[in-house]
Amino acid sequence: MDSTSEIPSFLRNLVCTKCLKQYDPDELHRLCTCGKVLFAEYDIEGAKEKINQTSFEKRKHNIWRIPEIMPVRKEKNRFSLGEGFTPLLRLENLGKILGLKNLLLKNESENPTGSFKSRGLCAAVSRAYELGVREFVIPTAGNAGAALAAYTARTNTQAHVFMPKDTPPLIINEINAFGADYHLVDGLITDAGKEARKAAEEHGWFDMSTLKEPYRVEGKKTMGYEIAEQMDWTLPDVIIYPTGGGTGIIGMWKAFDEMEKLGLVGNERPRLISVQSSGCAPIVKAFHEGKKYAEFWENAETLAAGLRVPAAIADYLILETIRDSKGSAIEVDDLTIKISMAQVAKEEGIMLAPEAAATIAALNPLIENKEISKDENIIVFGTGSGLTTPEEWEIKAMVDYS
Ligand SMILES: Cc1ncc(COP(=O)(O)O)c(C=O)c1O
Structure with missing residues (x-):
């Protein structure tokens, strides 16, 4: 108790x-x-x-x-399916291969719906429930829809999920199994967003789109509190995070600020490095061009469905956060992501989602560019489980990294 x-x-x-x-x-x-x-x-x-x-x-x-x-x-x-409190694992074998002495993985795969999205939707559904909402709508690349559907099942409320028709099949099945009403959209998450908005207006459903309500980010910030606690109230030198809509990075930065004011940590901050896929990298482009806002990314295409976000409403916050942290932004291609999925599985016994493996794919170029160094404490975020995309692990679909 x-x-x-x-x-x-x-x-x-x-x-x-x-x-x-x-x-x-x-x-x-x-x-x-x-x-x-x-x-x-x-x-x-x-x-x-x-x-x-x-x-x-x-x-x-x-x-x-x-x-x-x-x-x-x-x-x-305060509803719960046991989300959060995920392990911070040392990647000993991969660290040796890459020459990084302190490489750690925050393993968000262990969340109830297999990704860090459980945290945000748990917080947002709970708060909206408290304020009387019983019917929700969400546009999603998949994982956020699965998380919303799980927490609406838990709270006996109703979810309506709009997602691209090429969302990983297991995630569609999961959303269906949780009892959500779902719609497959011809297009990307931004197209799903338009349909979700229309449905919200028509039916009075509460729209849970990323950062278009204030509480998903509150669930995400718990990752920041957890890593500080797991590191005995210190923070790492570097955090490497895959970015779509940007809630992870924004939420943790908010947590560090609150923690300092609460007297839990000092004024040290990690450098935040945002990773996107070269098939959809609006934040990376805007970061390197010194812009405050990102441009819409045309013809977005990547294996990492959660990173296929051509426009993010909080682009200005993501860019501000990366710059305030003295961090950076980097893109990696799909082949390197696939190689990294295979490598983490073989070297460490962990199956990561493509979005999560993108952080591993970023390590080599970051070492080469001297943006990270061998003695630093580095946390990569394993934001989701590879088990939600079984098709990527079929033997014929696997890539030999060696
Ligand atoms: C596994 C995984 N990692 C990372 C992301 C990107 O997260 P965010 O949209 O909060 O930047 C997503 C988004 O769908 C995801 O599913």
Whole structure:
């Protein structure tokens, strides 16, 4: 048993990340009236009285480990399928091959729906449920739809999922099995987004699109708290993260800021390196061109479905975050991603999703460009499990990396 029942949330308001307009957090909101992303803010001074490093010994082993700085007010609305609290594994064999002494993998495959998307949708469904929502709609590359469908099954609510018709078949089956109503769209996630928006307006369903509501990112930020705790309240030198819509990077950066204010870590920060596929790399392009916003990526195509995001609403936040962290952005091609999937499986016994293997594919070029070095503490994010794409592991589809 644990001692977290009826611990209050110190949620104070919602604030626009662009124009700073504030909103009542106990009403349903999605975007700011200026069209930009809203963030949850907390009464950190109040939360500080309850949270310190030793308090973590008695806390839950899921994303509600720190309910004080999560958005759900009542314990009965903190739904869970056991998401979060994933292992931080040392990649000993791969580290030796690459000459990296401290290469670690945050293994998000172990989440209930096989990807880090469980965290965000758990938080967002729980909070929307608390505010009275019972019917949701989401455009997805697959994993976010599966996570929404799982948590709507758990909360006895209804999901409507719009996804590209070439979404990995197992994920479509998973969404169906969880009881969601689903629609296969001819096009990409941006096309699915248009249909989802139309359906939301027509039927009054709550739209859970990436960063178009304020709470998915709150679930994602728990990855930042976890790595600090797992590293004995220090942060790594570098975090390498695959970027589509960008919630992972943005969420962790928010966590580091909150953690410093809570007195859990100092002012050190990791360099954040965003990885995209060369078939769809709008953030990498904008980063290297010194732009504040990314351009729409035409004819996006990649094996890594979750990275096939030609336009991200939070492009300005992703770019700001990477630059504030003194990090960078890099693209990798699909063949290198496939080789990396095979390599991590063979060397470490871990089957990663293509999006996750993209972070491994980035290691060699980052070493060559001297953007990472052998003594640094490096965390790569294994954002999803390779088991959700069985077709990629068929013997004839495998790539020999040796
Ligand atoms: C396994 C996996 N990794 C990474 C991403 C990219 O995440 P984000 O869209 O939050 O940047 C996705 C998105 O679908 C994904 O499914």
